[in-house]
Amino acid sequence: MMIWLLLLSSVPLSLMPSLPVQASAADLARYRVLGPATRVEREQVVATGAEIEAFGATGLDVLATPAQAIAIERLGFQVHKRPSSLASGEVDPAYHTYAEMVTAVEQIAVAYPNIVQLFSIGRSYEGRNLLAARISDNPTIDEAEPEALFVGMYHAREPLSGEMILDLLRMLTAGYDPNQPEAAITRLVNEREIILVFMLNPDGREYDIETGFYRYWRKNRQPDPMLEGINGTDPNRNHSYRWGGLGASSNPFSETYRGIAPRSAPEVAAIEDFVISRVISGTQQIRVAISFHTYGALVLWPYGHQGVAECGLPAADMFNIDRAVFRQLGREMARLINYTPLQSCELYQTNGDFSDWAYGTQRIFAFTFEMYPAIDQVGFGDGFYPPGSVIERETQRVRPAVLYLLEQAECPYALVAATPTRCAAVNWKIWIPHLRHEQ
Numbered sequence: 001m002m003i004w005l006l007l008l009s010s011v012p013l014s015l016m017p018s019l020p021v022q023a024s025a026a027d028l029a030r031y032r033v034l035g036p037a038t039r040v041e042r043e044q045v046v047a048t049g050a051e052i053e054a055f056g057a058t059g060l061d062v063l064a065t066p067a068q069a070i071a072i073e074r075l076g077f078q079v080h081k082r083p084s085s086l087a088s089g090e091v092d093p094a095y096h097t098y099a100e101m102v103t104a105v106e107q108i109a110v111a112y113p114n115i116v117q118l119f120s121i122g123r124s125y126e127g128r129n130l131l132a133a134r135i136s137d138n139p140t141i142d143e144a145e146p147e148a149l150f151v152g153m154y155h156a157r158e159p160l161s162g163e164m165i166l167d168l169l170r171m172l173t174a175g176y177d178p179n180q181p182e183a184a185i186t187r188l189v190n191e192r193e194i195i196l197v198f199m200l201n202p203d204g205r206e207y208d209i210e211t212g213f214y215r216y217w218r219k220n221r222q223p224d225p226m227l228e229g230i231n232g233t234d235p236n237r238n239h240s241y242r243w244g245g246l247g248a249s250s251n252p253f254s255e256t257y258r259g260i261a262p263r264s265a266p267e268v269a270a271i272e273d274f275v276i277s278r279v280i281s282g283t284q285q286i287r288v289a290i291s292f293h294t295y296g297a298l299v300l301w302p303y304g305h306q307g308v309a310e311c312g313l314p315a316a317d318m319f320n321i322d323r324a325v326f327r328q329l330g331r332e333m334a335r336l337i338n339y340t341p342l343q344s345c346e347l348y349q350t351n352g353d354f355s356d357w358a359y360g361t362q363r364i365f366a367f368t369f370e371m372y373p374a375i376d377q378v379g380f381g382d383g384f385y386p387p388g389s390v391i392e393r394e395t396q397r398v399r400p401a402v403l404y405l406l407e408q409a410e411c412p413y414a415l416v417a418a419t420p421t422r423c424a425a426v427n428w429k430i431w432i433p434h435l436r437h438e439q
């Protein structure tokens, strides 16, 4: 850590003039804040109005106005302006555009018709297909197999997350050998139904890259009905579980704008409806899920909505055994790929995100991965657009965690239950009492 500390160029913030609170986007800059290590300290940074973009063991990367940066410095933290700007960076052609992603996925599907079925979960605001793949033996038949869901690119400026889903498609197809049914990937494809959603936010992705230079666009491309122009909704704050309140913004200009209503973003409504459609005879078929983001090298699990006082304590609507399963799965996945495991609210409060919704309403063991880099692994740059040269390394790095989660999807409770055979011995639906109640 000391090495990159020395590379930082400190800005004499005390010399900067104070600005009005409602600064325009042009005033925003990216800063690294060194020092905040606890949830309370991170909340202090958030309270200045700065937006946290990534977390690390030693501090935070934030988007802030100069006035907010001064306020953060007054909290006693070191604030360093980072060299990247809102308009810098040529688009890296190593990452797939939406059209290239569709083509790449279709080519693989054609090559592996016996285990891949493509479908659409709906359309984006601008009408793009939200492309998905189901991977299983007999992929066109709904078999009684545990299902797993992996979603990429909720956020437009996180293209590595879309490459991650494509990598999973490649791993599961190239690794499938019907002549070796006991090999791990073949067995998991045969015994699971694996659903991949490649780019949940294709409109944002296209907008982010259309000039040839990255725009750092995060949200979807939905106009706010009360405002002129397109401000966009943060799809990962728009889910319909505990939407609103602290942990997301009601300001349409915020990077974490929650939207005008729960699931008002068509992309969010599409994925919620798809997941809900997997409830068969009162039993949610999807047992595990990962939503991929960048950056921070973190494995996160619900809940994010718990405030400072409640974080770490049992939530009223989470079973203790589920808390234990989340911890066990999260820690083991993080260990396998050298990420940091955390309950989401340990970072700071969020609500309306996918993982909270997927567990809070569907009892899915849903995780958020903040992929490469960790903020102190890349010196001083920001981590939204890693060079194309690391795509293969950083997506394949995550594979062991995904394979582990797929393995555990058969019975996550076996990790913590006194009687590990319980999942096999009883019907999943009966074993999870709250699903029975929701019938």
Ligand SMILES: [Zn+2]
Pocket: 154, 155, 158, 236, 292, 293, 294
């Ligand atoms: Zn994200």
